[in-house]
Amino acid sequence: MSKWLNPRSAFGIALIAAALIALPFVAAMGGQAWVRILNFAILYVFLALGLNIVVGFAGLLDLGYIAFYAVGAYTYALLASPHFGLHWPFWVILPIGAAVACFFGVLLGSPTLKLRGDYLAIVTLGFGEIVRIFLNNLNAPINVTNGPQGITLIDTVAFGDFRFSGTSQVLGVSLSGPQKYYFLLVALAIFVIIINLRLQNSRIGRAWQAIREDEIAAKAIGINTRNLKLLAFAMGASFGGVAGGVFSAMQGFVSPESFSLIESIMILAMVVLGGMGHIPGVILGAVLLSILPEVLRYGVGPLQMALFGKMLIDPESLRMLIFGLALVLVMRFKPAGLWPSPERKRELSEKRAGAV
Amino acid sequence: MAEVLLAAKAVAKHFGGVKALRDVSLSIREGEIYGLIGPNGAGKTTFFNCMTGLYIPDGGGFDFAGAPLKADAPHQAAERGIARTFQNIRLFANMTALENVMVGRHVRTAAGVLGAMFQNRATRAEEAAIRQRAEDLLHYVRIEDRADDLAKNLSYGDQRRLEIARALATEPKLLCLDEPAAGMNATETEELRDLIEGIRRDGTTILLIEHDVKLVMGLCDRVAVLDYGALVIEDVPAVVQKDQRVIEAYLGA
Ligand SMILES: Nc1ncnc2c1ncn2[C@@H]1O[C@H](COP(=O)(O)OP(=O)(O)O)[C@@H](O)[C@H]1O
Ligand SMILES: [Mg+2]
Numbered sequence: 001m002s003k004w005l006n007p008r009s010a011f012g013i014a015l016i017a018a019a020l021i022a023l024p025f026v027a028a029m030g031g032q033a034w035v036r037i038l039n040f041a042i043l044y045v046f047l048a049l050g051l052n053i054v055v056g057f058a059g060l061l062d063l064g065y066i067a068f069y070a071v072g073a074y075t076y077a078l079l080a081s082p083h084f085g086l087h088w089p090f091w092v093i094l095p096i097g098a099a100v101a102c103f104f105g106v107l108l109g110s111p112t113l114k115l116r117g118d119y120l121a122i123v124t125l126g127f128g129e130i131v132r133i134f135l136n137n138l139n140a141p142i143n144v145t146n147g148p149q150g151i152t153l154i155d156t157v158a159f160g161d162f163r164f165s166g167t168s169q170v171l172g173v174s175l176s177g178p179q180k181y182y183f184l185l186v187a188l189a190i191f192v193i194i195i196n197l198r199l200q201n202s203r204i205g206r207a208w209q210a211i212r213e214d215e216i217a218a219k220a221i222g223i224n225t226r227n228l229k230l231l232a233f234a235m236g237a238s239f240g241g242v243a244g245g246v247f248s249a250m251q252g253f254v255s256p257e258s259f260s261l262i263e264s265i266m267i268l269a270m271v272v273l274g275g276m277g278h279i280p281g282v283i284l285g286a287v288l289l290s291i292l293p294e295v296l297r298y299g300v301g302p303l304q305m306a307l308f309g310k311m312l313i314d315p316e317s318l319r320m321l322i323f324g325l326a327l328v329l330v331m332r333f334k335p336a337g338l339w340p341s342p343e344r345k346r347e348l349s350e351k352r353a354g355a356v
Numbered sequence: 357m358a359e360v361l362l363a364a365k366a367v368a369k370h371f372g373g374v375k376a377l378r379d380v381s382l383s384i385r386e387g388e389i390y391g392l393i394g395p396n397g398a399g400k401t402t403f404f405n406c407m408t409g410l411y412i413p414d415g416g417g418f419d420f421a422g423a424p425l426k427a428d429a430p431h432q433a434a435e436r437g438i439a440r441t442f443q444n445i446r447l448f449a450n451m452t453a454l455e456n457v458m459v460g461r462h463v464r465t466a467a468g469v470l471g472a473m474f475q476n477r478a479t480r481a482e483e484a485a486i487r488q489r490a491e492d493l494l495h496y497v498r499i500e501d502r503a504d505d506l507a508k509n510l511s512y513g514d515q516r517r518l519e520i521a522r523a524l525a526t527e528p529k530l531l532c533l534d535e536p537a538a539g540m541n542a543t544e545t546e547e548l549r550d551l552i553e554g555i556r557r558d559g560t561t562i563l564l565i566e567h568d569v570k571l572v573m574g575l576c577d578r579v580a581v582l583d584y585g586a587l588v589i590e591d592v593p594a595v596v597q598k599d600q601r602v603i604e605a606y607l608g609a
Contacts, residue, residue, distance in 0.1 A: 195473055202472035202479075203465055203486070206451075210459045213448035220408055220442075221526055222434030222463030235469065 024182040035178040039250065041290040042185040043243055048270040048286035049192045049279070050239025055268065056277030057205060058232035059212030060113070061121040063264050064128025068237040070135060070259035071104050072097035072244025074145060077254045080155040083146060090157045094245045101241025102234045104131075109233035113226060128264050135256040150255025157184060157249045164249070181250050188246065192239060196279050199235075208232060273330055275337030284339050293323055358385040361421060361530055361561050362407070362438075368415035369402055369585075376402040378586040379416065384530065389552065389562045391576035391593075393569065395605060398582040400565045401443055404534055408440050409433045421529060434463050437529035441519040441536060443565075449508035453499060453518050456507050457490035460525025493521040497551060513544045520551070524560070531555060532563040537571055549575055569606075573597060581605065 027034040047069060054062045075097040079088045112123045139147030156165035156177075164184065165177045199205045210218040211225050219225055248254050266289060274285020296319040304311055304318075313321075330338060366379040376399045384390045392400050405411040407418055409430035418425040426432050448456050465486060471479035494500045497517040502510055507518060516536055523531055533552070537545045549571060556562055566572045572579060573593040581588040581596060583605040589596055596602055 198472050198475060199469065203462060203467045203483070204469055204472055206455060206459045207462050209451060209455075210448050210462075213450060214446050216410065217442070217446035217448065218459075219410070219430035220434065220440055220446075221460050221522060222431045223459070224431045231469065 020186055024179045028176065028179065032176055032178050035176065035182060037291060037294045039178055039181050039185055041287050042182070042189050043247060043250075044267065044270060044290040045189050045283050045286040046185070046192050046246075047240065047243045047267050048274070048282050049189075049196050050236050050243065051267050052196060052271050052277065052279070052282045053199065053239070054232050054236035055271050056282065057200065057208040057212075058229055059208070060229060060232060061117060062124045062233070062236065063121045063261075063268065064108070064124035064126070064131070065236065065240055065267055066259045066261075066264040067108075067128040067131035068101040068105060068240030069244040069247070069263075070131055070256075071101045071237075072241030073248040073254045073258070074135060074151070074244070075100050075241070076245035076248035077151040077154050078144070080249070081151050082153050083151050087155055090155070090245070090249055094242055097245040098238040098241040101244070102238040105234040105237025106230060109230045113229045113233065125261065125264070128259075128261060132256050132259050135259070145256075148256060150253060150257075152253050154248050154252045154254065156252065157181070157246075165252070181246075185246065188242070193279065193283070200279070204228070204231070269327065273327065273337055275340035278337070278339060278341035281337050281339035281341070285337065288338070292326065293319060296322055358387050360384070360419075361386045362563070363419040364403070364407070364416070365419065366416035367403065367406055367413050367418070369399075369406055369411060369413050375585050377406065377413070378584075380582070380585070380587045381416075382580050382587060382590050384561060384563055385578075386529075386561055387556070387559070388577040389556050389564060389575055391572040391579040392563060392565045392582065393567070393572055393579060394582035394588075399585040400582055401534055402585075403582070404440060404532055404565065407433070408438055408532070431463070434526050434528075437527070438532065439523035439526045439528035439530070440532040441516070441523055441534055443534040443538065445512075445515050445519055447507040447515060447519060447522070450506055452504050453494060453507055453510060453514075454487075454490050454503040456518055457493050457521050457525050458486050460493075460522040461486045461489060463526050490521075490525065493524055494518075496524070497521045512539055513547075516540070516548070517551070520555075524555070528560060530561045530563060532565075534565045535567055536564070537566060537568050545571060 024035050024038060027038045047065070051062065051065045054060050054065070076090070076093050078084055079086050079093045079096065080090065081087075108124065108127050112120060115123060135145045136148055138145040145151070156163055158164065162168070164180045167174055167176050168180070169175075207218070207223050207228050210221075210223060211228060215225055247258075270285040270289045271282050272285075273289065274283065275281025297315070300318045300322070301311065301315040304313070304315070334340075360383045362384040364380055364382050366381050367377050368375075368379050369377040380399075380403060392403065394400055402411065406413045407425070409426070409428055409432065412428045417427065420436055420438065425436065448459065451459070465482055467479045467482050471482075491500065491503065494503050497520055499510070499514050499517050499521070502514055507515065510518060520531075520533070520536070536552075537548055540548060545568065552562060552564065552575060564572065564576060576593060578591065579593050579596045580590040581599075581602050583601075588601050588605060589599050591599075
């Protein structure tokens, strides 16, 4: 049985494909809100895998990743909304968004990548906040970002006449807007998964791992550590930019408050909690951390009513409490993440055995 | 007489008040096994670090294969053809032995991100060649049966061999070994000696830092002695062995 479920076998692939196709219809039974939650889960998978290149592969602690997402989102918003009266097609803007985010990645990376661990984390954290504050304030003297009000009426994704908002018929099946976006997001996620897998087992991926293991030895065998770190940074940033563009189009609205520090931390938590550097783990982390809060949002209120007959604790606080507790427990009992790569698991368990 | 491969010209390095290297000048000829000896703290490792770009010398510099070596650029030193091992072994501990050697091919290969993404024919061919070469090198240093073990799980002697294989993967003109026999027993040392001689026969010049005077004197074509960061003598082993200053440096230490 487990052999059949192996994602590499034809049967495994067919099973996963069937599940992925059925999912948005199952979710729609609970209402379109659940399809949207699903969409965000996949968007986070995409983001987490982008950050995984930086944190998991190259070992660079980036606490400002959301800034690149913001850059991509605003690039899309500015080029496809009434704000500047531009309405470029999405397949033109997405690469532009990726390129702009990549440029920002290099801009941030080139002066800072000499810094190690904690210092890099602090600088990237600062960068993330700077970008957000710029977005908040770039409405005067020239109104670029429309400040805290954000940008509205952003164009939806469209291929010619086929628009991703509103319901339409595809092959005789009626698909809602979120359901259409779901399939677009799944396609993008598969793309980023393949890139992650291929990078990991490549000359570049090995060089990243070498840098993570021992930077001095890596230099000594001729790896240009600075360029390779910059490459990881730029690639991660590009993926962030693409995700931001899709976010913009899907929501039709962006404002700076979507890009706060907590978002960066959440994405990092997805990578770390799932299993840093291990692609299936990161996917699991992203899905869990994006869906769990929503389940709690809808679940804790009714649960309290059923148990105690009244609301004892404000559901919003209780939700964050349970969520935080879950994070602490995972890190306590599975320090390498929920689904770590076999090597990393061994590494951590040995360290612990050594400490005793 | 063979061409000079590496020339150190008045290399100086100090750490605060400690003068680790005092205007050291020496030259290594193509094809020789060159020994660098001296008591602990004499500055041998510091010399390696300056040469391979990990430290920036405070004075002087190096010529390698006819052109100056850029200071502060370790990856360029490797690219030019200088490979090294470390006194305290520095392997990529959580990568397999084979992967360690495969990374060593980095500087002689070219596949980039696009190649990895699209897996075009050139990339796949290069990847296969990297793997093949790495397997051959593991065989060369006789640890091919440990190919899939994590580097950290190898025995001490095998780790030293793996480090040499990784260095050889960069196709060096000059291979620098920092105390490769440290911690080895007599048999292992003997095997190491065969390995080093074999590498030289296959055309790589070798710079050897070693504590084991017997090993150095038996193996090296020429030997330089450092003491308190200064070069005492540079000559053939027979002459060095009889030099009064060398005897004093060793006995005095
Ligand atoms: N990074 C460093 N910082 C400070 N002092 C150093 C450093 N590296 C080496 N030294 C000092 O330089 C001297 C030479 O050291 P080293 O080159 O390691 O000697 P050897 O390899 O010959 O035993 C020693 O006094 C050592 O303490
Ligand atoms: Mg030393």
